[in-house]
Amino acid sequence: MQIFNKESSFRFMAQRKLAAIFSIVLIVISIGSLAINQLNFGLDFTGGTVAEVGYQQSADLEPIREQLVEAGFNSPVVTHFGSDTVVLIRLGVQRDESGKVLSGEAIRPILEKAVAIDGEAEFKRMDVVGPQIGEELSEQGGMAVLVALLGILLYVGFRFEYRFAFGAIAALVHDVVITLGFFSITGIEFDLAVMAAVLAVIGYSLNDTIVVADRIRENFRKMRKGDTVEVIDASLNQTLSRTIITSLTTMLVLVALKLFGGEAISGFSIALIVGVVIGTYSSIYVASSTLVALGISRQDLMPKQRDEAEKDDIEEFLRRDRSKGNVDTD
Structure with missing residues (x-):
């Protein structure tokens, strides 16, 4: 080095x-x-739903994504989370036909039905972030x-x-x-x-x-x-x-x-x-x-305050010496 x-x-x-x-x-x-x-921006900023789903065996992401689209979820993001048996699902803000934002209680049963392949899926968590938050x-x-x-x-x-x-x-x-x-x-x-x-x-x-x-x-x-x-x-x-x-x-x-x-x-x-x-x-x-x-x-x-103080001390010392006649002013 x-x-x-x-x-x-x-x-x-x-x-x-x-x-x-x-x-x-x-x-x-x-x-x-x-x-x-x-x-x-992720769902933290745009709002939406994040669900973590666990499976007993390795999960194939494409069928899960297709089932979510068929269930009415637009552009779902489906990825493995930590291992191939855990799937993380990210959904944008979901609205009903009148344009009202769906709550977590309304989204959960639809989501459970969409991803419950042969009853082997288990919801580990689901977080919902509103658009205002x-x-x-x-x-x-x-x-x-x-x-x-x-x-x-x-x-x-x-x-x-x-x-x-x-x-x-x-x-x-x-x-x-x-x-x-x-x-x-x-x-x-x-x-x-x-x-x-x-x-x-x-x-x-x-x-x-x-x-x-x-x-x-x-x-x-x-x-x-x-x-x-x-x-x-x-x-x-x-x-x-x-x-x-x-x-x-x-x-x-x-x-x-x-x-x-x-x-x-x-x-x-x-x-x-x-x-x-x-x-x-x-x-x-x-x-x-x-x-x-x-x-x-x-x-x-440079430390200006110190320099000015030292300069004042020196001038004071010279002035006193001149008054005593110890310093040649020439």
């Missing part, structure tokens, strides 16, 4: 223009897909992301310097937009678990960005030579080992969750995998490149 220690000398900022073009392309594609395709969850989820970004802006601006705050927010918005764009392009269902993963991506990316920002501030005060780009490159190289090791160990866990966690957390693990990859990239290029673009310098990060 010698290549990733503090003596490595990768010139990250030399490629910042290429990185900016790459990020802009990804963001434009993501926003375009979100505007055209939007997100494939789904709309409220969608609004509250979006508000949670905005509040998190605002809180981060205030914290980083107070803890470091306002340009660091803009760099951190730029990196986080970059990560969130690209992660959402990935789900829009692929059509993977976006549910509450994925929303939680997006918030977790914000926390992960921020943690990495704070580590880099702290080292940049420290090096601006320690390194007497070198311009802004050289100081930032040195800081990124010094934190590279920590960034790589953290990302790799996190990815190992997430890949294991994706492969062995089943359908219940599939979207959650995919969102985190995409977020960790993009977050690692953004902490190196987006946040740091923003600092360069905003013109951060050594003078901006």
